Amino acid sequence: MHRFHHVTPAVCCCSKTRSGEKYTDPFNLGWRDLKGLYEDIRKELFISTTELKEMCEYYFDGKGKAFRPIIVVLMARACNIHHNNSRNVQASQRAIALIAEMIHTASLVHDDVIDDASSRRGKxxxxxxxxxxxxxxxxxLxxxxxxxxxARIGNTTVVSILTQVIEDLVRGxxxxxxSKENENERFAHYLEKTFKKTASLIANSCKAVSVLGCPDPVVHEIAYQYGKNVGLAFQLIDDVLDFTSCSDRMGKPTSADLKLGLATGPVLFACQQFPEMNAMIMRRFSSPGDVDRARQYVLQSDGVQQTTYLAQRYCREAVRExxxxxxxxxxxxxxxxxxIVLTRDK
Amino acid sequence: MHRFHHVTPAVCCCSKTRSGEKYTDPFNLGWRDLKGLYEDIRKELFISTTELKEMCEYYFDGKGKAFRPIIVVLMARACNIHHNNSRNVQASQRAIALIAEMIHTASLVHDDVIDDASSRRGKxxxxxxxxxxxxxxxxxLxxxxxxxxxARIGNTTVVSILTQVIEDLVRGxxxxxxSKENENERFAHYLEKTFKKTASLIANSCKAVSVLGCPDPVVHEIAYQYGKNVGLAFQLIDDVLDFTSCSDRMGKPTSADLKLGLATGPVLFACQQFPEMNAMIMRRFSSPGDVDRARQYVLQSDGVQQTTYLAQRYCREAVRExxxxxxxxxxxxxxxxxxIVLTRDK
Structure with a gap:
């Protein structure tokens, strides 16, 4: 397994994909168009009040993975090349990369208020x-x-696509x-929440840059489907890592979801093998010992493996698109x- | 003094303005274009989750003054008539009335979280x-x-005008x-806050409907200046009412601003007469007895009158525009x- 940010060259720079083509490291490739990303975001947040400025810049410290901006600029170039072999990322497409990161961060800040979270990204x-x-x-702000x-981009289709994301994030x-749904609805509910909280932003940002780069609706749908499937896989793996990774590596405490009362993919699969988990899920792991017991059940079950399989299926679909x-x-x-989404360990 | 919502006919329906022309009750006139306002807002908020729906609809109960929507539709018609004698409000202009009310309400909901407020509009x-x-x-949401x-209106100028408002509300x-500014900056700071928290939304909503109804930038500026000045006057009177009205009538506790540590217009004027108020302002009325003492100083001073004068000046400017x-x-x-803004008592 390689780390998310530092991909070993032997695996990623000169090897071959399943389709047999050469590729280079996506992060290196993407960053060509993202120089000054965080400086530019901080400019968007230009604020005279020192404290507010400090708070808003706190997460735009350049230490994030910039996963969303990277996907966005790569998708922009891929669509531009597909359309007319253009080698440039338009300014409006690069702006979508910034906006996606800003929307993502704003939603983290509010989610952390709602979850009463005390650490994230090791801070x-x-x-x-x-x-x-x-x-x-x-x-x-x-x-x-x-x-x-x-709004400054001045394309009403793009505005509609991205305002929908903000609504999805809140509803997610x-x-x-x-969540108090019955057993049958639980998995569908989990996937809906996962789409709204994670995949919608990636899917719709991909769609937005495709709209800016190419007039063909078929391409917009490809971009959207790629983003949606990668986004779902990304979150499923995130949910797996909450069980398999140590807190030092994740920069946030593990079993964090259980502590918040949340039953994610690994728990829902484990519950099929160990129906006694049902009661714990219903009371949102609130009784003493629930979190540890649920964690043990998950690790004894094939919940982690099944969730990983599901993520792999989404990734295959993304690649197909x-x-x-x-x-x-x-x-x-x-x-x-x-x-990389599938094999990351942080 | 007449109440805000029920204007006595003798004063408001058949009398004359300063300019000597006949007019009818603005609320009656405005409501012609606002039938179904709150039903339409509730449709915009269509949500399957019962509790979220209930929360979001809580303030759109049809019992609000709809002050902002009324101004917006009246301004829309005034601009349309000015431009080409058109007697219709465009669908996009009516949408601005809804959007203005929604932005206003969203900001109230967050402000009440931030101020830890427990009542508003008598609820x-x-x-x-x-x-x-x-x-x-x-x-x-x-x-x-x-x-x-x-975004659905599909006019990028209008989108820009109204997203600016959201930023102003947050910064306000x-x-x-x-606020920890020194004595000299205090009044300017208060007016800036008042513009951002109240006047910006009214000014920019007025500007937005003028942009939709008429291509002339001179008209846009008139609409903006009218909204800005009426908005400033509205808030100054609100700040006066926090000292002069009883809590039963306001639907929220009076001296509420002092209790929040805020020095509004009446306090700032009173402080010019009674410099001993300075210390209380600096400690945000946090010592025992500060709120009552400050209230007494204000009522002994001409702070209420001076603030009302200032509001009158803004209203004159609005009328001039x-x-x-x-x-x-x-x-x-x-x-x-x-x-009506000047003479309302709730």
Whole structure:
């Protein structure tokens, strides 16, 4: 397994994808178009009030994976090349990369308030340092700065595509907050929440850059489907890592989902083998010892493996979709990215 | 003094404005275009999750003053008539009325979280009933529904105008939260906060409908200036009412601003007469007895009167601006509205 950010060259720079084509490291390829990403985001947030500025910049410290911006610029290039062999990323497409990262971050800030989370990415959360109230405002401000940047692009289709994401994020968080559904609905509910909270932003950002780069609706659908499937796989693996990774590596405590009362993929699969987990799920792991006991059940079951299989299926679907585009280094980097999503360990 | 919602006919339906023209009640005139306003807003918020739906609809109960939607549709008609004598409000202009009310409400929901407020409009606040966390989400959801409705209008200038408002609201709330400025900056700071928290939404909504109704930038500026000045006057009177009205009538506790640590217009004017108030302002009325003592100082001073004078000046400026438009019942209703703002007692 290789780490997310530091891909070993032997595996990733000169080897071959399943389709047999050469590719280069997606992060290297993507970063060509993302120089100054965080400086630019901080400019969008230009604020005279020192404390607010400090809070809003706290997460845009350049230490994030920039997973979403990377996908966005690679998709932009892949679509541009597909359409007319253009080698440039348009300014409006690069703006989508910034906006996607800003929307993502704003939603993290509010989610951390709602979950009362105290650490993320190895740092204290905004709510932990500055308090809940200021964190609400900081999230609002990042979101409004993103909306202003979005409006500035001046394409109403793109505005519609990305405002839908903001709504999905909120509804996804609410679904997560209130889950009391019965056993049969649980898995569908989990996937819906996963789409809304994670995949919608990636799918719709991919679609937005495809709309800006190419007039063909078939290409927009390919971009959307790639983003959706990679986004679902990404979150499923995230849910697996909450059971298999140590907290030092993740930068946030593990079994964090159980502690929040959440039954993710590994738990839902484990529950099929160990129906006694049902009661714990229904009470959201709130009785003493529930979190540890549930964790043990999951690790004894094949919940981790089944969730990983499901993620693999989504990735295969993503690869199938993106392979419809004309070959390019960026297209192949997107193919490789779907494999990195599966094998990351943080 | 007449009440805001029930204007006595003798004063408001058949009398004359300063400019000597007949006018009719702005609320009656405005409501012609606002039938079904709250039903339509609730449709925008269409949500399957019962609790979230209930929370989001809580404030759109049809009992609000609809002050912003009324101004917006009257301005739309006044601009349309000015431009080409058109007697219709466009669907996109009516949409701005909904969006303005939604943005306003979303900001109230988050402000109440931040201020830890427990009542508003004579009801418990969302945070009081459902808790802070769900209130954060409800506010986010109303705001994202507003953004989607805004994107649907499909005019990028209008999108830019109204996303600026969202940013102003957040920055205004932050200014209010952190005010520790020195005596000289205090008044300018108060007016800036008042513009951002109240006047920006009214000014920019007025501008947005003028952009949709008329291509002339001179008209856009008139609409903006009218909204800005009426908005400033509206908030100054609100700040006065916090000292002069009883809590039963306001639907929220009075001296509420002092209790939040806020020095509004009446306090700032009073402080010029009674410099001993300075220390209380600096400690945000946090010592025992500060709130009552400050209230007494204000009522002994001419702070209420001075603030009212200032509001009158803004209203005169609003009337001066709107009078540049071609005469119409709607234009005259806007003139009258500025007088109602000054004389309202709730």
């Amino acid at each position: 204290h959360t905004v709510n932990k340092i500055w308090g809940e109230k200021k964190a609400v405002l900081a999230g609002d 990042i979101l409004s700065a993103a909306s202003i940047a979005l 968080e609410f679904l997560q907050l209130g 993106i392979s419809k585009l004309r070959p390019s280094p960026e297209r192949d980097a997107l193919i490789q990215l779907s494999e | 418990h606040t969302v945070n009081k009933i459902w808790g802070e966390k769900k209130a954060v989400l409800a506010g986010d 109303i705001l994202s529904a507003a953004s989607i409705a805004l 709330e932050f200014l209010q939260l952190g 709107i009078s540049k438009l071609r005469p119409s019942p709607e234009r005259d209703a806007l003139i009258q509205l500025s007088e």
